[in-house]
Amino acid sequence: MFRRSALEMRVVILAPVGRDAQLLAATLAGLKIDTATAADAEHLLVQLTEGAGAAIVAEEALTPHQVKASAEWLTSQPPWSDMPFIILTSSGRPTPQSDRRAHELQTLGNVTLIERPVRPETVQTAVRVALRARQRQYEIRSRQEELLRVNADLEQFAHSASHDLREPIRSISVYAELITRQYGQLFDQKGAQYLEFILTGAARMETLLKDLRSYVQTSSISDEVPAPIGAREPLDAALENLAGSIRECGAQIVIGEMPQVRMRSAHLQQVFQNLIGNAVKYKKGTPPKVRISARLEDSCWVFSVEDNGIGIAKEYQETIFGIFKRLHTNEAYVGTGMGLAICQRVIERYGGRIWVESQPEYGSRFFFTIPS
Helix, strand or coil, rough: CCCCCCHHHHHECCCCCHHHHHHHHHHCCCCCCEEEECCCCCHHHHHHHHHHCCCEEEHCCCCCHHHHHHHHHHHCCCCCCCCCCEECCCCCCCCCCCCCCCCCHHHHHCCCEECCCCCCHHHHHHHHHHHHHHHHHHHHHHHHHHHHHHHHHHHHHHHHHHCHHHHHHHHHHHHHHHHHHHHHHCCCCCHHHHHHHHHHHHHHHHHHHHHHHHHHHHHHCCCCCCCCCCHHHHHHHHHHHCHHHHHCCCCCCEEEECCEEECCCCHHHHHHHHHHHHHHHEEEEEEEEEEEEEEECEEEEEEEEEEECCCCCHHHHHHHHCCCCCCCCCCCCCCCHHHHHHHHHHHHHCCCEEEEEEECCCEEEEEEEECC
């Protein structure tokens, strides 16, 4: 468990009638739990904002207006935070009024209702459970912050690498080409082959850096929901960029009706281009046949890119979306292993998901969703 400060784990008590607050504080003192007493509902929110693990509140201390104000305060808290409230209710038979009041108090979210009179051990147990839950929330926050820091460092490294390495790699390519043109006749077959290895490696590295830069740039996609666009336009742009590959292998492209989607055109084009490019690349002996379609399902547009290629074994159908994940050598199929990782990151930034259904030698169907 992560160590927490006393302020983060204290229990704030709001019980303004008689000696209730002092009795509750004394009950929790035996558990070595720090407490603080609030004078009223407004002061309670002030103390919770400063830091707390849970709140114990007497039902009569909160008017309907104050319950609403507390609920609004809760909605303003970070996503990881879900403050536990232990509400001490009045005893007696259930009535329509008590049912309405209970429903009203439930708007506070993480609420435990305890009827009075209450035994000290009941209060202690409820507080221990609440603080344990709060401790987990703090752990989630700490891990999220750590992941954000790590991701920021990785993205900064990838950004720097993709820029700083371009120039020396370009120099390698240029000088290797100059040597080939001016001194190529001096090399024997093996020497010429070595030069070709240098040029091929440099070209592949440039492609890799380009894909790495594209992957890093997906993190800057705005969370703002864009205006609807027709999906056919970015699809046509992707097909135009792939026209040479499509023509070379005699691929047949079948396109269904395309909807309007809330996604930026350049990003949707990027997804289409990677998926269709893979469908054309990973072909069998026959010309590729690629079918692109879309359907509305559960408030999402589900796009499908289906091919008749070599297929993907089940054990690789999740790992292929990782960075630099490749199932084939560069000699068999040229690539960097970044295309599907870019697709996944783009789609997830728009609140969708991407997956594949496939069998070896029976082609693949890639699906991705975009909220409608």
